[in-house]
Amino acid sequence: MLPMRPELLKGHLDALLLAVLEPGPQHGYAVIESLRSGSDGTLDLPTGTVYPALHRLERAGLIASDWQTVGGRRRRAYHLTPAGHIALSEQRALWDQFSTAVTTLLKRRTWPATA
């Protein structure tokens, strides 16, 4: 399967990151791995896409981060804020609406001829 280009995810990356963080806190590299494993390798996003996007979500108040020490290393773990949970619900509803519309339009079928 071809890896998806980051530009194709424009507008949906925020929702994907929020969804990955929904079950619990994760650090940046774990988020990248969750995106890859959760999409069977389709969403193999580069570091340069994911880390700055996490920082932007934190700036928007949708996620927050805590510094921990794990195995002698300082690690930044991100978690959803209450606003992030609300935003994720809204994004899910939008995506359902959008994907239903696009799937309907992309289905192979015979279009009625116009006069």
Add this chain to the structure above:
Amino acid sequence: MASDRLATSTGTRPKDALATYLSDLAAQLRGPRRRREAILTELRDGLEQATQDRIATGLPPDRAASAAITQFGSPCAVADAFAGELTTAYARRTIACFIATGPLVGIWWLLLLNPSPWRTGLIAFVAAIPVIPLIITAIAAAGGTLATTGRLMRWLPETGPALALAATIAIATLCMIIDLTMITMIMVSGAPTRPLMIMACAASLTRIACSITTMRHANLMQSLMI
């Protein structure tokens, strides 16, 4: 580039390879020092985790480190990816400083000029302190930029890094014009020198120096973004 160089160097110790990569990256990041340090600490953890994951799958440590570095991308690409966030962080921090220190400058001028808008009326008040419209413009620009690059960007249109930087330069320029106008005004008025006048002028001169430094930094960041 470091990732290419390191990907081919099989004899390098993993810790050294990661340190070289992070050192190359550190040299290319531009923005507030604490934010840069936080980014490097975060990426160091990610790289070490990625290396460990690959060692766990059976790769030798040196190749595991090279593969992790390749996955993360060249220092140049990673620095470019963080440029927007670092620029926004710089703009927000600088604008917050101008907002926080504004009253420290303004209070001396208010004590010195002692305007009484409730007695003389608004027009006379603006005539006494002609920079009032500029102050309102600077506060509006600062508040708007902070709001649309922070939590309010969930509801308001987000201000991008380039525009946030342009707003920072505009606010610094406005502050400089305000301070120069006030100093010139008091100098040409021929008013006798008083301790309050010295304090007001000193506060404005300090802010002029800060504004010039800000404009220099911001212009440098702007030129690197193009």
